Amino acid sequence: MRSMTGYAKLVFQNEKFAINFEIKSVNNKNLNIKTKVPYSLNFLENKIRTEVASKVSRGTIDLKIDFEDKRETENLFEYDRNLSNSYMEILNSMEEEFKEKFSNKLDLLVKNLNVIKRNEVEIDENEYNDFILQNLHTLLDSFVEMKVLEGERMRTYFKERLAFLEVKVEEIKAYKEIVVSTYKEKLLDRLSKMKSDINFKEEDILKEILIFTDKSDISEEISRLDSHLTQLKVELESNSKSIGKRIDFILQEIFRELNTTGVKCNLYEISKLVVDCKNEIEKIREQALNIE
Numbered sequence: 001m002r003s004m005t006g007y008a009k010l011v012f013q014n015e016k017f018a019i020n021f022e023i024k025s026v027n028n029k030n031l032n033i034k035t036k037v038p039y040s041l042n043f044l045e046n047k048i049r050t051e052v053a054s055k056v057s058r059g060t061i062d063l064k065i066d067f068e069d070k071r072e073t074e075n076l077f078e079y080d081r082n083l084s085n086s087y088m089e090i091l092n093s094m095e096e097e098f099k100e101k102f103s104n105k106l107d108l109l110v111k112n113l114n115v116i117k118r119n120e121v122e123i124d125e126n127e128y129n130d131f132i133l134q135n136l137h138t139l140l141d142s143f144v145e146m147k148v149l150e151g152e153r154m155r156t157y158f159k160e161r162l163a164f165l166e167v168k169v170e171e172i173k174a175y176k177e178i179v180v181s182t183y184k185e186k187l188l189d190r191l192s193k194m195k196s197d198i199n200f201k202e203e204d205i206l207k208e209i210l211i212f213t214d215k216s217d218i219s220e221e222i223s224r225l226d227s228h229l230t231q232l233k234v235e236l237e238s239n240s241k242s243i244g245k246r247i248d249f250i251l252q253e254i255f256r257e258l259n260t261t262g263v264k265c266n267l268y269e270i271s272k273l274v275v276d277c278k279n280e281i282e283k284i285r286e287q288a289l290n291i292e
Contacts, residue, residue, distance in 0.1 A: 014131075169229065
C-alpha cells in the first residue's frame, strides 16, 4: 500500500556533471506528471516521464531538474592566439611609428578586437541519457520508499477502523433477531389499549406482523456487509502498488448497505449502530483518497 503524497530530493555531481532533482506528489484520481527541465535536457523529457510513470500509477507529480555540464564552464571561452599576436604586432608597430605608447594594449585587444570567443560544446546525448536516468532511478526509489512508509501507517489505521466496524456489525446481527419480537410487543400493546373500541381479528394481526417481518428483514444486507468487510480486509493485506480505487469502491458498497439497513431495521439500537458505522466509513474514505 502506498500513499499518493510523497517527497524526495537528490543532489549529485561528478567530474563532468552536476544535478539537482526534486520530486513531490499530491492526490489525483489519475496520473498527472508535470516536469520542469533545462533546455539542454528537452530531448530526454519523454523518457523521464516514462520512467516516472513506471513507478507511480496515480497522483499529481511535480518533478524539477537543475542540470549543469561542468565542461561547458571549464572550456566555455578561448582566445585566438594567432589573431592576438597579429594585433599585438600591429599595435607595437604603431607605437614605434607614432612615438606614442598605448596605455593598456591588452585591454584594447580584449574589448575591441574580438580575440576571445565562446566555444560551442557538443552535447553527447548518450552520456547525458545515462547520467540523468541513473540518478532519476535513485531519486524514484527514495520517493517510492517514502510513499510506502506513509502507506503502511495508513494500513495500520484502516485495520483499526475495520476492527471497529466488524464489532459494530456483530452487534447489529444480535439486535436483528429481536426486531420482529419488539415490533410485535409494541403492536399488541397498542392494540390492547384500543381493544375496547375496535375489534381486531387475530389473522389481521398476524398478517401485519408478517408484512413488517418481510419489510424489516436485513439478512441480505448483513450478508453483503460481511462479504464487503472480508473483501476490504483482503485489499488491506494486499501488497499491490495500486489499490486505492478498489478500496474506495468497496467502501461505497459498505456505505450503501448500511444505508439500506438503517432504513429497514425500525429499531433504535440498530439505527444508532448504523450511524456509528457510517461515521467510521467516512473517516476511512477521507484517508483512502490518499491511497495510490
